[in-house]
Amino acid sequence: MRLELKGITKRFGSLVANDSVNLVAEPGQIHCLLGENGAGKSTLMNVLYGLYQADAGEILIDGRVVKFSGPGDAMAAGIGMVHQHFMLIPVFTVAENVILGHEPTKALGFLNMDEARKRVREISDRFGFDVDPDAIVGELPVGVQQRVEIIKALIGDAQVLVFDEPTAVLTPQETDELMAIMKQLRDAGKAIVFITHKLREVKEVADKITVIRLGKVVGEAKPTSTQAELASMMVGRAVDLDVNKTPAKPADVKFSVKNLEVFNHLGQKVVDDVSFDIHAGEILVFAGVQGNGQTELTEAILGLHTRVHGSIVLDGHELIGQSVKHRLDWGLGFVPEDRTLDGLVADFSIAENLMLDRSDRKPFAKGLLLQLKYLAEFAAEKVKQFDIRTQGINQRAGALSGGNQQKVVLARELSRELRILVASQPTRGLDVGSIEFVHEQIVATRDQGLPVMIVATELDEATQLGDRIAVMYRGKIVGIVPADTERARLGQMMAGVVA
Amino acid sequence: MSTEKTSRLKVDWQSIIRGNALIPVLAIVTSLIVGGILVAIANTDVQAAAGNIFSAPGTFFSTLGQTVGGAYDALFRGSIFNYQASDVALMFKPLTETLAFATPITLTGLALAISFRSGLFNIGGTGQIIFGAMFAGWVGIYVHLPFWIHLPLAIVVGVIGGAFFGALVGLLKATTGANEVIVTIMFNYIAGLLLQYLLKTPLLQAPNTANPISPAVQDTAKYPLLFGDTNRLHWGFFVMLAAVVFTWWLMNRSSIGFKFRAIGHNPRAARVAGINLGLTYVAVMAVSGALAGLAGTTQILGTEQHLTIGVSASFGIDAITVALLGRSNPWGVLAAGILFGGLRAGAVTMQAEQAVPVDIVTVVQSMIVLFIAAPPLVRAIYRIRKGAEVEAF
Numbered sequence: 001m002r003l004e005l006k007g008i009t010k011r012f013g014s015l016v017a018n019d020s021v022n023l024v025a026e027p028g029q030i031h032c033l034l035g036e037n038g039a040g041k042s043t044l045m046n047v048l049y050g051l052y053q054a055d056a057g058e059i060l061i062d063g064r065v066v067k068f069s070g071p072g073d074a075m076a077a078g079i080g081m082v083h084q085h086f087m088l089i090p091v092f093t094v095a096e097n098v099i100l101g102h103e104p105t106k107a108l109g110f111l112n113m114d115e116a117r118k119r120v121r122e123i124s125d126r127f128g129f130d131v132d133p134d135a136i137v138g139e140l141p142v143g144v145q146q147r148v149e150i151i152k153a154l155i156g157d158a159q160v161l162v163f164d165e166p167t168a169v170l171t172p173q174e175t176d177e178l179m180a181i182m183k184q185l186r187d188a189g190k191a192i193v194f195i196t197h198k199l200r201e202v203k204e205v206a207d208k209i210t211v212i213r214l215g216k217v218v219g220e221a222k223p224t225s226t227q228a229e230l231a232s233m234m235v236g237r238a239v240d241l242d243v244n245k246t247p248a249k250p251a252d253v254k255f256s257v258k259n260l261e262v263f264n265h266l267g268q269k270v271v272d273d274v275s276f277d278i279h280a281g282e283i284l285v286f287a288g289v290q291g292n293g294q295t296e297l298t299e300a301i302l303g304l305h306t307r308v309h310g311s312i313v314l315d316g317h318e319l320i321g322q323s324v325k326h327r328l329d330w331g332l333g334f335v336p337e338d339r340t341l342d343g344l345v346a347d348f349s350i351a352e353n354l355m356l357d358r359s360d361r362k363p364f365a366k367g368l369l370l371q372l373k374y375l376a377e378f379a380a381e382k383v384k385q386f387d388i389r390t391q392g393i394n395q396r397a398g399a400l401s402g403g404n405q406q407k408v409v410l411a412r413e414l415s416r417e418l419r420i421l422v423a424s425q426p427t428r429g430l431d432v433g434s435i436e437f438v439h440e441q442i443v444a445t446r447d448q449g450l451p452v453m454i455v456a457t458e459l460d461e462a463t464q465l466g467d468r469i470a471v472m473y474r475g476k477i478v479g480i481v482p483a484d485t486e487r488a489r490l491g492q493m494m495a496g497v498v499a
Numbered sequence: 500m501s502t503e504k505t506s507r508l509k510v511d512w513q514s515i516i517r518g519n520a521l522i523p524v525l526a527i528v529t530s531l532i533v534g535g536i537l538v539a540i541a542n543t544d545v546q547a548a549a550g551n552i553f554s555a556p557g558t559f560f561s562t563l564g565q566t567v568g569g570a571y572d573a574l575f576r577g578s579i580f581n582y583q584a585s586d587v588a589l590m591f592k593p594l595t596e597t598l599a600f601a602t603p604i605t606l607t608g609l610a611l612a613i614s615f616r617s618g619l620f621n622i623g624g625t626g627q628i629i630f631g632a633m634f635a636g637w638v639g640i641y642v643h644l645p646f647w648i649h650l651p652l653a654i655v656v657g658v659i660g661g662a663f664f665g666a667l668v669g670l671l672k673a674t675t676g677a678n679e680v681i682v683t684i685m686f687n688y689i690a691g692l693l694l695q696y697l698l699k700t701p702l703l704q705a706p707n708t709a710n711p712i713s714p715a716v717q718d719t720a721k722y723p724l725l726f727g728d729t730n731r732l733h734w735g736f737f738v739m740l741a742a743v744v745f746t747w748w749l750m751n752r753s754s755i756g757f758k759f760r761a762i763g764h765n766p767r768a769a770r771v772a773g774i775n776l777g778l779t780y781v782a783v784m785a786v787s788g789a790l791a792g793l794a795g796t797t798q799i800l801g802t803e804q805h806l807t808i809g810v811s812a813s814f815g816i817d818a819i820t821v822a823l824l825g826r827s828n829p830w831g832v833l834a835a836g837i838l839f840g841g842l843r844a845g846a847v848t849m850q851a852e853q854a855v856p857v858d859i860v861t862v863v864q865s866m867i868v869l870f871i872a873a874p875p876l877v878r879a880i881y882r883i884r885k886g887a888e889v890e891a892f
Contacts, residue, residue: 302771304770304771323773323775324770324771324773324775325773325775327773328772328773334771336771341765341767341768342767342768342771343768344765345761345764345765345769346765347764347765348760348761348764352757355757356761356768356772356774357772357773359754359758359761360754360755364754365753365754368755369752369753369754370753370754370757412772
């Protein structure tokens, strides 16, 4: 089945999200739609899926014009979509989720679950998905949940499969597995549309690349193009994909964690006897597959966990037993992993978010009275200094793009008097331009002579940004190695192999 | 695609307690129309005329008009301006009645609005009013002091009583994670039953009576009346207005209110930014309880003057509607409080003159809640398109 989008235009008010976009998906081909966050990729796919109606342009299947008034129409026409955020019911089993909406029934309307299980098993076996139809979806790893989404699309006999930023939630290994699945589906004759902004993935699987910027197709690229070429097409200017930094000049040990154990609310030991030091003027990156205790380690440093044993010493001061506020005041800069959930109050303005940690003291408050005039000046200065792209300091933080949201968080944390910066996945989900900016800020912080601790799940980021790399596996540190350690060795360590 | 991970429930909830003023206004209008229909259906004259609707349609419609018009005319005369009254003072008496009712409703509405904006669904207005009234009442009845110190002391003690009872809820939430909705509902029972008990002990019960009623508050502890003995409106009204301004200042201009709003919008981010959630919950509930306690003082030291088990009337529950109708904004709460005061005051005249049951007002109030809680319903009725929001992509 050949899918063609012709001259699709979609406007939201004065904003043109898609400006006569053309796109062709051929059977047996992986077509990458590459563009930064906010370039209009998802809007285009929502038009294709019938969630939005295009203001101009048409959709053709095998040369015939079709009209979709909802996802149901699109599915019936053979288009399946794997969304960035899964559309699954966590408490249902895999089979129940997959048949939702077109349940096979027996006499008297009873559900035919055997039939459902059989169909799931068939597809799972055919593509080597290794999915148990009776598993509860909420208990499955994210990567497997995504396969359930794919099965959902395939069970409706989809010929065109759209993957909308599918790797944003995956670990490196799961990403590799997904890439393999996509190739398999292509070889089975499906047309694949792969929406992403990650260049490495594009290079790995794409047969054809369309680059989209600010709602317009800026051109097609060959899979043989270099990452730098793709990046500059996507961003519209030359981008430096490497982190620019001089060799570290580590000074004294400023931050020291000893025999740290952290238990989560279920009583499981998630950080197990972890000890490490960070010197002033050095970036220590924690690498590892997500979910091996890195998140909890940073949370314990901030003081979010109650069951913590061991010692965390920052500049001669023990942090264990202290409140979050006390730790922040002592000079802990903290960039949380999930900026929308933990970093920002989405309904607050940019200005309000910038004083979230210091709203009750000078210069933001005198007595109980907020100093709104000072806040406005402060926010305007930070917006300029951190290049936060916004309509004004009173814009809702939730309305900002991911990159600009992260800049707000960084601006807040870096405007305190710091003794250390701890950042958990600081570039997660960001576009190339913002990643560049965030990396610059982190390196600049190091160069001011502060210790910096970063959690990274992407190996490239770890090796480029870090001066040393600590690899975590199942709550323990497997080893701390120099940043120029080869990828293969790091990969082994991430799987728990102590070299 | 939105990058926010707010749950669907949370989004709906936020849109109910915030959002623009159009929906509340339409909700009120719609509820009054539906109320009119109910008045007509319940009226025996209209019923009789409806039997002859085909032979005498004119009679039916004129009866209908007279009934509904008469009812709302009585509501107007009972709540705003009685043009039939014999002198100017009596003409304006309904307005003072409205404001007298509006005083405790608005104060409690402010209390709940603060908690709503802080993400705590405080249903405990009733209990907090009772505690405020008990504490203030005890001082007003049994302590002997000159006026200039007696009234302020009674008010302060009442406020402390409400704040104490509210803070307990916050403390339970902070230390045990108890859900404040359930705790406040239970606390309403505790407060009500405690008052009922105390009204049968010498601690509060008036001597020489078997009824659960306290002695009267001394004159030195009463809010002075504004327009002499014929009107119930007292200085508590101005206390209420001051509380409106205070609430606005607290929530929008003070660092305390900033923290309240922060935990209301996103407790996780607030916690990461070093805001102590437990302490803030206690503070929110203490301030909320304090304002409800203040409402209790306007009851006991103003309109009621004797403690009875009915001291909180239905204000604790009405205030939930008032806070929602006012979008948890102090000025909105004031407007909604006056509206509800008007409905309460007018209902009395409506029943006396037109034999319309007082309950019709409760129905109208309930309809308002319904329409506000279900904005799509109002939008559908008035064919309003959902604001042309630019969807993030």
